[in-house]
């Protein structure tokens with residue numbers, strides 16, 4: 534299919550939300566829809582999305598060295614992965630007019646390391662700004678879900694793949710509650726950018742809301 538290249542900068546959509554809220558599932562559905570409309574779409578995820586970022590992801594999630602990652606090092610590793618992703622993938626894509634769909638982005642650090650771990654929120658926002666410059670998403674879709682519900686979904690997925698919870702997933706339920714509430718606060722801080730979706734409903738219903746948002750915002 535011929536890729537339709539839009540004049541000027543492409544559009545940047547990020548998916549955010551607690552564990553198991555359906556970000557990957559919905560991001561993939563959105564990409565299919567955008568591609569059906571002839572758009573070039575770059576899908577990426579955080580942490581990761583570049584060889585350096587994927588190496589950082591491995592350290593952050595599985596910490597196989599046995600060298601416990603300090604909370605400050607954790608913040609900076611996420612930021613390093615993000616800076617690499619912005620410079621090597623996101624900005625080049627946007628500059629050539631492609632759309633970028635990112636499975637987690639800077640708001641994850643504010644939610645998890647800020648609200649979750651307890652670092653000062655404004656400090657997390659400043660670190661994010663340093664890492665991303667002007668690569669701010671045009672729209673952030675927040676899939677809001679009670680962590681108890683999210684972890685039931687994650688448990689089913691782990692069972693299917695014979696996998697186990699990673700380092701951050703294993704944090705206490707109260708941590709994940711703070712993350713969820715933090716996201717809601719962030720959505721209130723940037724109402725133009727954020728759209729909150731009730732992710733407790735079935736996949737098709739959630740996707741209908743996402744389709745409507747993209748149609749209303751971008752005419753696609």
Ligand code: T5A
Nearest residue numbers: 552553554555556557558579611641642645686701735736
């Ligand atoms: N992190 C990340 C930070 O602490 N700081 C940061 O700055 C960044 C970037 C990333 C971890 O790193 C942390 C957050 C995370 O702990 P990850 O593996 O990328 O790790 O974790 P998640 O992004 O949370 O991925 P998950 O797979 O857990 O969640 P998703 O992507 O939201 O959910 P998805 O789509 O994979 O779906 C999960 C399961 O639910 C089913 C799916 O089929 C799947 O089995 N499902 C539904 N079931 C019922 N109803 C629906 N509507 C459903 N939608 C999906």
